Amino acid sequence: MPGDRLDTQVIVVGAGPVGLLLAGELRLGGADVVVLERRTAPTTESRASTLHARTMEILDSRGLTAALPAPPNDLRGHFAGIPLDLTLPGSRPGQWKVPQFDTERLLGEWATGLGADIRRGHEVRAVTDTGAYVEAEAVGDSGPVLVRGSHLVACDGEDSAVRGLLGADFPGHDARRELLRADVAGIEVPDRRFQRLPDGLAIAARRADGVTRVMVHEHGAPAVSRTGPPTFGEITQAWKRVTGEDISGGIPLWVNAFGDAARQLARYRHGRVLFAGDAAHRQMPIGGQALNLGLQDAFNLGWKLAAEATGRAHPDLLDSYHTERHTVGLRVLAAIEAQALLLLGGPEVEPVRALITELIGGEEVRTHLAATISGLDIRYDVGGPAHPLVGARLPHTPLAASAAGWSSSTQALRAGRGLLLGPAGAPDLGAVLGGRAVPFATPAAPDSGTASGTASGTVSAPDRAGWTLVRPDGHVVWAGPSGTPRGEGLPAALDRWFGPA
Ligand SMILES: Cc1cc2nc3c(=O)[nH]c(=O)nc-3n(C[C@H](O)[C@H](O)[C@H](O)COP(=O)(O)OP(=O)(O)OC[C@H]3O[C@@H](n4cnc5c(N)ncnc54)[C@H](O)[C@@H]3O)c2cc1C
Structure with missing residues (x-):
């Protein structure tokens, strides 16, 4: 269908937060980009609502935080539900509460303003890497569309179609346990941060609009193989068994379940096709780390791929994306797995929880865990001289007056x-x-x-x-x-x- 072919430099599949940040970064680096998104409209689900310190620094370094609706900041975080003070030196310590739809709106407006061509209602069904270029076939409102580019990045989420189309090796394990979750209107239950009860774990948080988010896990209950969300009845019954409270009279606004599956692509780069965000790694969404990890993938990849696609890059530059981000992903996924074991484990994990609670009281352990969760301890292996700064992120540094007028x-x-x-x-x-x-x-x-x-x-x-x-x-x-x-x-x-x- 040559008449319907659209040519670009980089094709991004998926306009979730990761695809949108990547699209903006590619434009900033001078590459043309077409984003193909299956949905006809942005998501309205709150989903991941935590941005961590390093992600906020990243957004700051693109001038984006000013447009966020004053996100509440909280220095109180947790490791597997054990309170953890996230105070660290830096310009944006702690966690920042931003519903995912706000993050996506911000990134979408930014990427579009920079000239990214975002095509909603386009589902990618086929991908071909010829070695010389890559083509994606999408089904759009007015029939099939063929897009050709020098590279394609799959940012199409945890069930990545591109991953399936390429048969990419995605080792790890499926969910063994799960948390059931519902946003419920019209109930009155006490707020619980991570309450461990004899029969399970219960979490409840009432929002300003009166809606309460409840999450529950029954000790020993295995993850259920699902093709859709759980019923509200499943959640109210589990809640009753764990807390003794009846919430069945509430109005469920959003119901879902998430498990402790952990998988990571063996390679983030397959020739001219690259993967970022949930398409590259699956993890339990504890404390917003999935979203933050994905946004940081995009931030690492965007400028490198823009340089490659526009012919300015050193031959090794693009491969450093896999080397750097796979290493970080491995470490973050291991930390999430450790948290999942401690959070969803029954009474048998209590002695380990008690020990970790004690260790977190020591400053060295606290800062170690806080830096990992905040993403501030990332140090890429970039070669270069042995120096405390090399490989790490540059902390916010005030500048002397410059011709460009930068203050930092x-x-x-x-x-x-x-x-x-x-x-x-x-x-x-x-x-x-x-x-x-x-x-x-x-x-x-x-x-x-x-x-x-x-x-x-x-x-x-x-x-x-x-x-x-x-x-x-x-x-x-x-x-x-x-x-x-x-x-x-x-x-x-x-x-x-x-x-x-
Ligand atoms: C229901 C749900 C609840 C969640 N809750 C939490 C939470 O409470 N806390 C937390 O930390 N994280 C949560 N997450 C995870 C968090 O939302 C993700 O980590 C984050 O969205 C990852 O961003 P992404 O851009 O990689 O993928 P996504 O946000 O999944 O975006 C992928 C995009 O690709 C599009 N797409 C998929 N296939 C195709 C195709 N073939 N062609 C074109 N487009 C395609 C999708 O429509 C989607 O817009 C939740 C996720 C889900 C699905």
């Missing part, structure tokens, strides 16, 4: 082009950058309210007299001492991460 590194990163930090008045900068459009700035003096001397997350602030090279996703790939930036690895790091001069 967060603001300087908004153009999506990375950042070179160094002392003002350095000679030879143009020669070192070799025509690459990497913005340059100088950190502010410590006495002007800088982050100097403070630790942020698990890393320290950049050395004001030295040099720091930051990728578009905010991760530091090279840091060097004062003196000329020539030699000492900076040109090689620029080649590796920003393409040839």
Whole structure:
């Protein structure tokens, strides 16, 4: 059907939060993008409502948080339902409550404003990777549409059609246990954060609009193989058996169940097809980590794929997406599995819970778990010199007055082009950058309210007299001492991460 063919550089399948963030990042990196989305309208389900510290920093570094409706911030988090103080140095510690439809609206408007072509009502049914390009066949309102691009990214969620079409290896296990959940109007039950009762686990949270979200798990109850949501009756009966309360007179507004399945793609890249978000990993949605992990996948991938699709990338750049994000995913999924075991386990897990509760009281364990949950401890293996900042994200760093008028590194990163930090008045900068459009700035003096001397997350602030090279996703790939930036690895790091001069 050549007449119906649409050509682009990158095809994104799925306009969930991950696909939308990716689409915006691709546009920021200069790539053309078509997003194919099965749904005709955005979701209205609240779904994941927690954004963690690193995700908020990411959104800040694209200037996006101002448009969120003042999200409530809470430093109280949990590990498997055990209270955990999420206080950490950084610009956005804690968790931020944002219903998923607000996150999607924000990202959708941003991506569209940057020129992403989002086509709703288009379900992808076939994907072909010819080796030279990739084609997706979608069924749209007015019949089939063929889209051709240099790459395709599957952001089509936990039941990813693209994963199935490619027969991608997705090792792990199915759900063994599950939590039943309902948003219910017209009931009066006490709020419970994670109440462990003799027969199970009960959670209840009443929202400002009077609707109560209840979640329940009966000790020992196996996950049910489902083709749709549970009935409200299943939930009220389980609730009665666990708490003794009758909520059957309530009005169920949204009913669902989620299990402790854990799977991760063996490879996030299959030739010209890549996977991100729930399409790449399945995990129990405890504490919003699934969404945050997925958004961070997109943020890692977008600028790399834009550079590849527009012919600017070093040959190894795109493969670093799998290396970096598969490693992070493995670790986060293991932490989620540990939480699922402790949360859904019966009385036999109580001694382990008691021990962890005791350990969390110690600052080292608390900060370790808080940094993992917040995503602030991520350190990619980027090569480069041994330095506390290399591989970690650059903490929010105030800048000295610059020609561009940036007041901080967060603001300087908004153009999506990375950042070179160094002392003002350095000679030879143009020669070192070799025509690459990497913005340059100088950190502010410590006495002007800088982050100097403070630790942020698990890393320290950049050395004001030295040099720091930051990728578009905010991760530091090279840091060097004062003196000329020539030699000492900076040109090689620029080649590796920003393409040839
Ligand atoms: C019912 C439900 C409740 C959840 N509750 C929570 C929660 O309480 N806490 C939590 O942390 N997480 C929760 N999650 C998980 C969280 O919503 C996901 O982690 C997050 O949405 C992942 O984003 P994504 O963009 O990867 O995938 P999705 O948000 O699933 O987006 C995938 C998109 O791809 C589209 N799509 C699928 N197939 C095709 C196709 N063939 N062609 C075109 N488009 C396609 C879909 O319509 C969808 O819009 C929940 C998920 C669901 C489904």
